[in-house]
Amino acid sequence: MTKLMLGIDIGTTSTKAVLYNQTGNVLQQAAQEYPLYTPNINVAEQDPEEIYQAVITVIRQITNQHNDLMFVSFSSAMHSLIAIDDKDEAITPCIIWADNRSKAWATDILQHHDGLNLYQRTGTPIHPMSPLCKISWLRHEQPDIFLKADKFIGIKEFVFKRFFNQYVVDHSIASATGLMNLKNLDWDQQALTVAGIEKDNLSTLVPTTAVFTQLKQQVANQLNLDCNTPFIIGASDGVLSNLGVDAIGSGDIAVTIGTSGAVRTTLTEPRTDSAGRTFCYALTEHHWVVGGPVNNGGVVLQWIKDQLCTSEVAEAKRTATDPYDLIMQLAESVAPGSNGLIFHPFLTGERAPSWNPDVRGSYFGLTLAHKRAHLIRAALEGVILNLFTVYQALTEMMETKATMIRATGGFARSPLWRQMLADIFAVEVTVPESHESSCLGACILGLYALGEITSLEESSAFFGHSHHHQPDEKAKQVYQQLAPIYSSITADLKTNYQRIADFQAANE
Structure with a gap:
């Protein structure tokens, strides 16, 4: 069996693909950029179709040379929102984390819906970045779109729907929506009520280690892959970056600065801040990444x-x-x-x-x-x-x-x-030697999902320090x-x- 692993990171400015061997050495890389539409200071949108095509492009660039893969595993930016109608068509652009139009509704949730308690239930600070606030904004200020929407999804869900014809979201991305309860790993009823939606309007929750096969034949042909190639749904870019730099032990801190930035550490159980200053997002059921993102890196x-x-x-x-x-x-x-x-x-x-x-x-x-x-x-x-x-x-x-x-x-x-x-x-x-930490983190999680390693703590074998x-x-x-x-x-x-x-x- 081949031991090549492909990590995909669907980011804010580009999608990256990195091919590794089983010891974590980089064999090939590909990247495809796409535009961010910012007609004014409050709007930050992207075309989900452009992002989807970027995913196809980078995978194909790798598989043109290496198509016998052990698995493909995914990382993705958090907090994106796309409204989907009952014909599975996008009726909004992909509204990303930097969009600020829901500011008034974030304030409303904080002041009138016990926002601190809601944060402590879901781990996502009440802020315009979160899909909870974005959905509230659509509900009150774009009612025509809100009423036409059958699903509210993120960009990774958009891709997996095209690949496997299922609306699924991993616990990690879901824990960054402001809509998932940290303790029972289910959609939070209080948050759903605030947003004005039902569970059926959201994707099915799955662990970050969920494995998908039976890739749609048309997509498999585009990607030059066998339909039975395992695809691991993976997690968010933030938590996978911790895994991808070996910052999952007690006392380890990961600091990332790209366009934006973040400081994160990993705990064994979910934990929130009494003052609401930090986030708490899932990596696995026994690994929770706590930290804070900054816009200005x-x-x-x-x-x-x-x-x-x-x-x-x-x-x-x-x-x-x-x-x-x-x-x-x-x-x-x-x-x-x-x-x-x-x-x-x-x-x-x-x-x-x-x-x-x-x-x-x-x-x-x-x-x-x-x-x-x-x-x-x-x-x-x-x-x-x-x-x-x-x-x-x-x-x-x-x-x-x-x-x-x-x-x-x-x-x-x-x-x-x-x-x-x-x-x-x-x-x-x-x-660490590898700058593409989210792609490497996705592959380590993929090894864990397929039983190739028995714990995430074994990830230290993949790292040197430059x-x-x-x-x-x-x-x-x-x-x-x-x-x-x-x-x-x-x-x-x-x-x-x-x-x-x-x-x-x-x-x-």
Whole structure:
């Protein structure tokens, strides 16, 4: 029997496919991007058909060379919502996590439907990202669509319906909808009542280890695969990233920064926060990932490049170098702490720990002594300081003290950012060799689903570490002084965040 494993990650900006052998070595990769439609600040949509075709494309790119697979296993972005009519046709685009149109209904749920209790039942913070809030928005503001909808599904469900003609959703994706009860692993009646739907309007719940065969013949032909190839439904990208960087042990922390970011740890049972600051999502029935996502990760670096570094972009184009390398060199020319300049990176509102879509970005402490390099370094530090506030909430819930941070995502390629992470968190940082942690996590889960490994803890055999960073004592002391100032500013500006957000909305 072949020992090749294919992990698929249906992400926000692209779908990736990574082919591994059974020891976790990468044999081949493929990726297909698709557009994000953002006609205004509150809308974030994608075409589910474009995403589906991307899935077909990347799988086919792999199977054109390797089609004798042990299995295909899936990772997917969370919180997407597609309304489907009774003819199984999509009647909305794929509304992704970044869509903010349900903000008013998130507030309504918090204030009038015991939102904290609902969060503690479902593990999903009450926020416009969640399908619970999106469905409430459709119900009240798009009633024609809501009444025509027969099902409300996510993007992975859209793909599996095409593949196997079933509406199924794994416990992991379901636990990020705000609609599944953490304790009984069933749709939560209180949440259904708030959304105004019934169980029949949602997909059938299955474990993340559920195995599907009997791929539709037409799809099998497109994918160049045998119909009986096992497909593992898998889990969400966040929890699989923990598995894919070997952060499933007590005291292990995973930090991911791509376009957005997250801080996560793994517990043996579901646990929620009394203040509602963190999420709790399923990996398996005995592995629960607790943490917090942030909107503002690599998108801040992109903003720096576009708005502050036009000369570096021009120089990079002239010399055929990477503009981000030049930007990092500028940041490295400034000492830790940016001479007292603090950047709050809330360019797209924020999720954890405040769960406030109205927060806005700002520089604090700006003086005539600050140069462009200070602005750049402070912005990079602001991303990590923001993640540190999530980490502080998370440590209150952990069973043991954090002993290791395993870093992944595009930022993990930057030595400067990795060292900032070690200095601000004051914990050793390691970076696994594989950057595509969600695809690897999906394959490890696939091995477990098929009985090739007996526990997820065996995943440590798949990893080496390409980089290690110890906290620098001097830098650590600087950040320990700045971090409380960073947090108190966020709290002090809470009222004015709403005022400026209202002003911006009224003057678009």
